[in-house]
Amino acid sequence: MSPSASALPVVAIVGPTASGKTALSLDLAETLGGEIVNTDAMQVYRGMDIGTAKLPAAERRGIPHHLLDTRSVREVATVADFQAWARAAIGEIRGRGRIPVLVGGSALYTRAILDRFEFPGTDAEVRARLEAEPTPSARRPSTGGWPGWTRRPRSGSSRRTAVASYARWR
Known part of the structure; x- marks a missing residue:
């Protein structure tokens, strides 16, 4: 440039x-x-x-x-x-x-x-382990409100929630 x-x-x-x-x-x-x-x-x-x-x-x-x-x-x-x-x-x-x-x-x-934002890389193993962990509400036998989901997305995960919702209804 x-x-x-x-x-x-x-x-x-x-x-x-x-x-x-x-x-x-x-x-x-x-x-x-x-x-x-x-x-x-x-x-x-x-x-x-x-x-x-x-x-x-x-x-x-x-x-x-x-x-x-x-x-x-x-x-x-x-x-x-x-x-x-x-x-x-x-x-x-x-x-x-x-x-x-x-x-x-x-x-x-x-x-x-x-701005000067620097992002560290991610560890695929750690990410997979954390994403596989059920949230506390998913551990209860009946959580309601999430038909079709095997586990509820973590709160604060708007990208995952939006993408999963879109993919499900496509």
């Missing part, structure tokens, strides 16, 4: 659902000559359009969008993976002399892209 390309700003728009982030990002990208980089953790998955309020291609005003529909819901995508993909997209956009406009509701993902 040339020194002039690295001097180009990166615009980040974050906020709660239905706060106008998408419309603002489109207006800014048009005005600044930018391209949009998704920073919503779920919009990276193909088929997760309705639950994520993903902007249909026909409504993107011809503005290039990055990190949308790039993964199957069955593929694991960590914040560290997302960080690398987004930083690569930002470098490519700046290399073309355009301004990256980051937009999404996931502050963790946006901060991981913009």
